[in-house]
Amino acid sequence: MSNHSESEKSLRRLILDSARKVVVEEGYAALTMRRLAKMIGYSATSIYLHFESKDALLHALIEEGMDLLHARLTEAVARAESDADAVRMVCREYVDFGLDNPEYYEVMFMLHPQRMERFPAGKYRRARRNLDVIGQAIRSASGSDGDADGPSLVKASAVWAQLHGAISLVIAQRVDASLDRDEFFNRIIDGTLSGLKLNAEAEAQR
Amino acid sequence: MSNHSESEKSLRRLILDSARKVVVEEGYAALTMRRLAKMIGYSATSIYLHFESKDALLHALIEEGMDLLHARLTEAVARAESDADAVRMVCREYVDFGLDNPEYYEVMFMLHPQRMERFPAGKYRRARRNLDVIGQAIRSASGSDGDADGPSLVKASAVWAQLHGAISLVIAQRVDASLDRDEFFNRIIDGTLSGLKLNAEAEAQR
DNA sequence: GCACTTAGTTAACGCTGTTAAGTATAAGAA
DNA sequence: TTCTTATACTTAACAGCGTTAACTAAGTGC
Known part of the structure; x- marks a missing residue:
């Protein structure tokens, strides 16, 4: 034995x-x-x-990270006091997760494992769950009209992508050292939220 | 010989x-x-x-890519018919560069070479030039008030980061396969621009 | 003719992920 | 109890990696 x-x-x-x-x-x-x-x-x-391989081990690690992120995102939504607030909270939490766990984040979202084409479907589902948390928060905050303003997959992916861009550049130390990071991330989150045009009074345009 | x-x-x-x-x-x-x-x-x-090393070779490649990108961005600015248009054009061009040259883009912005901490200063300068093209376009479009609404380094970095997030996720094939990419990138660019809040009345877009 | 530089080579070091083959040990069947 | 099979693990090796040390051949200047 x-x-x-x-x-x-x-x-x-x-x-x-x-x-x-x-x-x-x-x-x-x-x-x-x-x-x-x-x-x-x-x-x-x-x-x-x-x-099966080093990549498979890495995939397992990614799955664990996805679960950890999922827990944090859902908790953030639960803590929110309004639907509109939930979107901001979930964005903030996503950013904080990345900054709190840069190495984890790198493995989860920045690495390009060799065999990723043939990635086990389960992992995609786990990653998808996190996107769905964002998507659901957006949908709740958008009011009853649901998917009227374009499919929420695009919206959620866009939010995710914008946050990811900022996090990954900071983690990879690609942004200017003199950059004020708080200001940077605040701007990213504000910009991302304003791109969603959630609240009615901000919908003057469109 | x-x-x-x-x-x-x-x-x-x-x-x-x-x-x-x-x-x-x-x-x-x-x-x-x-x-x-x-x-x-x-x-x-x-x-x-x-x-000196494989990384040094890679760095040289990155510099070439940065020059190529710089040429495309400045051309895009030159083609623009107004200052406000230039910002959109430069965003569009950046995205197109990434999608046109995914492998190049990966080496330039997504790779994490070992010795990057001690990166030759010249490369930073070359990368900075591209950020400056974005920053200058924003400054021109913001009118005469210049840096009134926050330092432009943060603004330019935020724009860059948001575009980068979308490009890098698409290149790494991390976004949902069913996602409409045109819609996705249009949303990213629109969201990025609206986050800049350039001039309110000119934002009768889309 | 001799020293020096230039442009290239071969052989090797210590890594890497991975595989094939082998070895004890435990469990189940006769 | 003995035979067989499965389990859990090992050692040795393969092919490849970036990189270095040591060497060779050829041209240049004095």
Whole structure:
């Protein structure tokens, strides 16, 4: 049997937890199978008993991150005091998630794993759930007309994309060092919200 | 002397052109020193006579891309018929550049090269030039008040970030396949522009 | 003719992800 | 109890990676 003396929980979990630790603390580049093996006290090939490839391991990590993000987004919606407020809250929370967990965020949204074309469908569903939280918040805030003003998938994707752009550039240290980040993100969120034209009085145009 | 029979132009140029070809046609992952060497008919180590490292080669590629982008952005501004139009044109052009050259765009803005912290200052300057084109367009369109409504660096960065988010997600194939991309990008650009609140009466758009 | 520079080479180091084959150990069947 | 099979894991190796050290051949200046 296993009885590698230390394994109360499954090796799969041990691998995942160690991998997450490496990624979170030292970034994706530091994650190698041999190093991971040394950490968990098994040979590198043992990892392949639980994950088809390094990418598969990464995908599992992404799924965990998606769940974590989902929890934070839904909590943010729950905390909101109005439908309109919920959209702002969910945007703010998304940004904060990215800034709080840059390495996680990088793996989840910025990495370009080799085999991503043949990505397990389940992961897409998990990522989709997060987009749906945004979409639902927008729909609630838009009032009863529902999808009158264009399909909400486009709206939600646009909101997501705009927030993602700001987060990913900051994480990759591509923005000017002298940039005031609070002002930057406030502007991004305000701009994103104003692009939605939610409240009626702001609908002077269109 | 060199006289590797084929070299009219310098080996440095040959390396750069071949590297760009690989990246553009098959993506960054396909670019390896040994493969590049085989392409140009020299040994892999010869590349190190002209570039300090693979990252340095990549940086040179990024600079070329930045110049190309700069040319397109300034041309777009020149084509515009009004200051307000110029902002929209430059946004459109930026998006088109990304969609026209996804592999190039990936190397330029989505990759996270190892040694990027110690990036040659010249590259930053080249990247900054492109941000300045956006910033200048915004400033011109904002009228004479100049920087009254917040520093233009934040404004330009925000515009850039929002466009970048949309482009990078599409390139990484992270957006829903059923998404109408034209509608998506139109919404991104409109949202970005409305976030600038340039002049209220001219915003009778869309 | 000798030193020096230039442009290129080969061989190797220490990594990487991954696979094939082998080894104990436990469980189930005869 | 013995035979068989499955489980959990290992070692050794493959092919490839970026990079370096050491070398060679050819041209240049004195």
